Amino acid sequence: EILADFIHRNSNRKNQPFIKVGLSAIPAELLESELFGHEKGPYTGAAGEKKGLFELADTGSIFLDDIDDFPLSLQSKLLRVLESREMMRIGAEKPIQIDVRLITASKVDLKKLVDEGRFRPDLYYRINVVPVNIPPLRERTDDIPSLVNYFIKRYAEEKNISVTTEAMAALINYHWPGNVRELKNVIHRTVLFCKSMIHAENLPKEVLSFNRINSIINSCQKCLVTHKLSFREAVSCLEANLIRQSLDHLNGNKLAAAKFLSLPPSTLNDKIKKYGLESDNRICYANETNVREDVPGDKNTFK
Structure with missing residues (x-):
């Protein structure tokens, strides 16, 4: 998500909408409506028309996190949107022209899903234009101090909090199974209870007790x-x-x-x-x- 933010902020679309979508958090039966919208009354509960997230991202960027969780049944529709640059709301009779930059992220190797028949090869090659491999946080511990300082400023800039050598060593030593998202949550939680300095004892038990x-x-x-x-x-x-x-x-x-x-x-x-x-x-x-x-x-x- 941080890299997606960086790409959007440094593009010519930086002043346009940036929509972030966590695909794993949206039920499969609602995903089509959320992404592409619907007209009034195409199914029970659709009392009025609704713009989809792709439509809301028009002229800007949309970030689809966990693209590996994207239902196979909807992948052809996503491919059509990317190829034609137009989309159809559910129940609509006319397509809507859209101009979006798509950024996706996967927690697994998509090529492996393609080989297993769980991801369309044509969609894979369509989104795999500029691939960026981001190693797990445990394999790039040199990034941890910079990320820690970034999250401190993000969540408690007014406190001017610093980190002791012992606390930083514990953060670097931890294996971060949840990657950057877990580090972000740990720092967010920690700064809530610190005034000016993060000591080792302020960190969660699992971080302090971890033995690599x-x-x-x-x-x-x-x-x-x-x-x-x-x-x-x-x-x-x-x-x-x-x-x-x-x-x-x-x-x-x-x-x-x-x-x-x-x-x-x-x-x-x-x-x-x-x-x-x-x-x-x-x-x-x-x-x-x-x-x-x-x-x-x-x-x-x-x-």
């Missing part, structure tokens, strides 16, 4: 128990994740990571090659004296 290493171990154990991985595969998965996490924690410093993992540098180097981790451009060979001791500090979007 235990999370990796539990995840690999779950894959083993559910038979997604063999024992050998689970051990390799755990080893690769521990190495990747250590390198990330130490800004890619291999010598420091070897010391942290109690491994000879040559052994760590062999394992990095084994698991294909050397493609990570953060890996470096800095001297141990230059190692930082502090802690550094999730969708596919189609435009």
Whole structure:
């Protein structure tokens, strides 16, 4: 949603409407009416005419979040709107010309849904004009301080709140299964009860008690128990994740990571090659004296 906001604000449509739609929150039976509107009386409950969200976004932008939840039965109508630049309200006899920029976001790989027959390939190729892959927040922890400051200013600018080093370290260490939306809610909730400084104890219990290493171990154990991985595969998965996490924690410093993992540098180097981790451009060979001791500090979007 933040990226969609950015695209709209920096386009020539910035002074025009920007409609945001959470598709997963709208019941399937109401979605067509919400998006495309209806005339008076085409079905029970339609007492008057109603403009759809596409019509309200005319000359501006519309953001369809969770496009992977878009019903297959309506995908042909959405495709027709995009191709013809006109839409029909439910019960209407004449189409309405519209001019909108469509931005969509998916929480899963749409190409996989296409291969499974759950998403129309022609619609996929129509919206996949400028794809932007946004990694999960846990894979871009360097963004967390900037996002934290952004949300503090958004929800409590008048308080001039700052964050302690310990609190920021806890926020960076957390795995954020809810991605940016979860971080936004945590900051929003926290600033309500803070006057000038966010301390570690002000953060939710789940953030403070999170242990990244235990999370990796539990995840690999779950894959083993559910038979997604063999024992050998689970051990390799755990080893690769521990190495990747250590390198990330130490800004890619291999010598420091070897010391942290109690491994000879040559052994760590062999394992990095084994698991294909050397493609990570953060890996470096800095001297141990230059190692930082502090802690550094999730969708596919189609435009």
